[in-house]
Amino acid sequence: MTLPARRLPALLRRARRIALPLAAAVAASLVPAGAAQAHDATGPTLVRTDNGWVRGAATAEGRQFLGIPYAAAPAGPLRLRAPQPASDWAGVRDATRYGAYCAQNTYWAPGFEQQRTTEDCLDVNVYAPPAGRHSSTKRPVMVWIHGGGNVGGTARDIVPDAFARRTGSIVVTLNYRLGALGFLTLPGAGGNFALLDQQQALRWVRTNIGAFGGDPGRVTLAGESAGGSAVCNQLASPASRGLYRGAIIMSGTFGNCAGTPREQAVASSLAFAAGLGCTEAATAADCLRAKSTKEILDAQASTRRSWGYTVGTPQLPVQPADAFASGRSSRVPVMNGATSKEGLVFAYDSFDRWGNPLTADAYPAALSASFGPETGARALARYPLTAYERPAYAYGTAFGDQLFACPALAVDPLLAKRGKVYAYEFADRTSPLFASLPQDTDFDFGATHAAELNYLFKPYGIPAPFNAEQRALADQMTDYWGSFVHGTPPRARGQQPMPEHGSRPGQVLQLRTASAGGNAPTGTLSEQHNCDLWNASR
Structure with missing residues (x-):
């Protein structure tokens, strides 16, 4: 009998469901005695x-x-x-x-x-x-x-x-x-x-x-x-x-x-x-x-x-921002955030890593090369060298604000058009160096790109060398992330909840050690990161 082609996938799936238990039994019989039940206190x-x-x-x-x-x-x-x-x-x-x-x-x-x-x-x-x-x-x-x-x-x-x-x-x-x-x-x-x-x-x-x-x-x-x-x-x-x-x-x-x-x-x-x-x-x-x-x-x-x-493909018909704004995206709760000094690692990788630290004289040209002459000139006034210990810190701060911090804040209200969105910023400037960074440099990376991974996981399998209050922050962050994974709003015992954009527009939870003020919501990150400058330049 010839079967219609459209019935074949269903029949194959049915045959697979029948065959898999038999194959499993055969496989189990090939395992050394007792191994099929291999487990200990942690589970099978x-x-x-x-x-x-x-x-x-x-x-x-x-x-x-x-x-x-x-x-x-x-x-x-x-x-x-x-x-x-x-x-x-x-x-x-x-x-x-x-x-x-x-x-x-x-x-x-x-x-x-x-x-x-x-x-x-x-x-x-x-x-x-x-x-x-x-x-x-x-x-x-x-x-x-x-x-x-x-x-x-x-x-x-x-x-x-x-x-x-x-x-x-x-x-x-x-x-x-x-x-x-x-x-x-x-x-x-x-x-x-x-x-x-x-x-x-x-x-x-x-x-x-x-x-x-x-x-x-x-x-x-x-x-x-x-x-x-x-x-x-x-x-x-x-x-x-x-x-x-x-x-x-x-x-x-x-x-x-x-x-x-x-x-x-x-x-x-x-x-x-x-x-x-x-x-x-x-x-x-x-x-x-x-x-x-x-x-x-x-x-x-x-x-x-x-x-x-x-x-413009079947997988991505429209730009993500347009999908969020029009509601044509997954309507699931979202946590969205960045770190407070995202760009410092990129500044190090552009200059100091190669033994060529950014100088005060070269700073204006570096801004112009990265952001264009007009925006670079405006950035020079917003990120004056007098406010930073090194030119690379000024450049890295501008770079991180433009590429990460301000887009995160801009996307929050778009995401909120299709569901709940919770906002955070990791801001522990005492963070241990990320495992991939050189450990023998005097470059102050602070709360740079990927630094927050130390507080949630073991990057490259290496536990971060925390002091007591950093360990406390790591536990709190793990609880915020963990409660969200469990399906509830992000929260940690004894800490303020992570703000939800729909009920608290513009509010972001800054994650910091206790001596730096602890975890607290703020509505001023747009000003802190000069987002009016960067949003106007897009």
């Missing part, structure tokens, strides 16, 4: 996913399952295509080691000292707290998207095991394609592959997180820097709706989350392909599929272009 370390069994590890904080594929390797004929489901495996897969970095060039963070050419990298890490007395209760889930400018980084950049334990939640971190491999937009191939990877990972969570003790109906999507921008774009993407119930944007609203219009993205992508000898538009994607990963990365390293999401 042997878990069956949709693709097969995985064995994780018990830790001091709970359980962790590392390097689990959520999609097939996007290499060869699958390069520059939407992610495909991961293949099933036989027996038990070891999930005690991280998977590969997605293909990327070098940069200065620990572990990124060499070029990585592996494309078989689309995997997730799952961190679960101890089972506790009510182990049958499904826990809320936070899915984390790493930063790295869309060209670097990996899911292992943060270790959120202590966050998972303290908040009683499950945290999933994910890899996604980077640079040209994740963001090219070519005729016949589409684009936004990084965005599609993230959505595929969210679908993996919806299907599988229950086996780890998580609630697929209570998923919060979160990310910082490029990861925060990804969250911003996922909010605007119709394809991600229903995959999460809340979102956290950390230092991710730069440029008002704007992507590149499709026509412009295609033109720049074709120019990139032509640089590799792929000169015909109709065959550019296939030509690039035949190139080695190293060839693509080397070409990427030689271009100064930035990589971002493409607007």
Whole structure:
């Protein structure tokens, strides 16, 4: 009998549901005696996913399952295509080691000292707290998207095991394609592959997180820097709706989350392909599929272009800001914020890192080069050198206000048009240095870009060297984030709640140590960051 094509997917899914329990039983029979029930006080370390069994590890904080594929390797004929489901495996897969970095060039963070050419990298890490007395209760889930400018980084950049334990939640971190491999937009191939990877990972969570003790109906999507921008774009993407119930944007609203219009993205992508000898538009994607990963990365390293999401596509029909303003985005609660001195790390990376500190004489030209002659001249008056110990501090403050602080404040009322939005600013100027920064410099980074990650997670697995009041702030911040992940407004015991824009427009919770004034709402951040100057220059 010939079956109609439209019935085949349903029949295959039914057959899969029948076959999986049998396959699981067979797999369990292949495990050494007693291992099928492997667990300790933290909970089971042997878990069956949709693709097969995985064995994780018990830790001091709970359980962790590392390097689990959520999609097939996007290499060869699958390069520059939407992610495909991961293949099933036989027996038990070891999930005690991280998977590969997605293909990327070098940069200065620990572990990124060499070029990585592996494309078989689309995997997730799952961190679960101890089972506790009510182990049958499904826990809320936070899915984390790493930063790295869309060209670097990996899911292992943060270790959120202590966050998972303290908040009683499950945290999933994910890899996604980077640079040209994740963001090219070519005729016949589409684009936004990084965005599609993230959505595929969210679908993996919806299907599988229950086996780890998580609630697929209570998923919060979160990310910082490029990861925060990804969250911003996922909010605007119709394809991600229903995959999460809340979102956290950390230092991710730069440029008002704007992507590149499709026509412009295609033109720049074709120019990139032509640089590799792929000169015909109709065959550019296939030509690039035949190139080695190293060839693509080397070409990427030689271009100064930035990589971002493409607007005017099925994944992103309109700019995120327009989607928020018109209500055409996910109507879920959002936490949105930045740090008070975002730009200092970028100032260091532009000048002091290379042994070329910014001088007073060069300061006006640096402002003009970054913001244009007219805005640069106005910035010179707003950020006078007399107010800063070093020219680089003045430049970094202006840079951070323009790129991060003011866009975060500008996006809040847009987000509020489609749901509740809670606003914060991390402002602990005594923050320990982020793990990727040089520890032997006298450069005062303060509450710079990514500094708040010290207070929530272990960047690169390294606990921050907190003093007592920094530890107290870290606990409070973890409670704010954790309560939001649990589905309630962000709050911490004994602390003021995080303001909600609809009821308290313009109010932002500044997060500080007790000796610096503690956590307190303020309505003056727009003035503090000179947002009238930066908003007028957009």
